[in-house]
Amino acid sequence: MLYLQRQDYHKILAHCRKQLPQEACGLxxxxxxxxxxxxxxxxxLTNMDHSEEHFSMDPREQFAALKNMRERNMELLGNFHSHPISQASPSMEDRRLAFDRGLRYLIASLSEKEPVLKVFMWQEMEMKEETLLIV
Ligand SMILES: [Zn+2]
Structure with a gap:
């Protein structure tokens, strides 16, 4: 189960919408x-690919975020990215790049009228959906 505060849910969505038509990403x-x-x-974070179909996070921003987490005694839980025109399920590329089995992968789809957020995590050989709770 992944608990996401409502304000963070809106923060993620606002970022994803702002980056349209490109994919957005973050930690x-x-x-x-x-x-x-x-x-x-x-x-x-900045999508260095500036692409509508894939993303890679700015390594300097990633480094700064990880440093900030350590200072706040927080753990890296996972990352998120948006799918501007496809559903909220991991693409072949997403599966290939999701190499950390301890992390959660959140995908925000903006392809429908209402946004759809889903979280995935590796279980054995498959990426399985996990319950997302907006609190
Ligand atoms: Zn994707």
């Missing part, structure tokens, strides 16, 4: 309690 930090993850901080 999720917070605390882990067993299987439960509580997002306490969202970092909005």
């Amino acid at each position: 999720l930090a917070g605390r882990k309690d067993g299987e439960n993850c509580q997002v306490e901080m969202v970092y909005l």
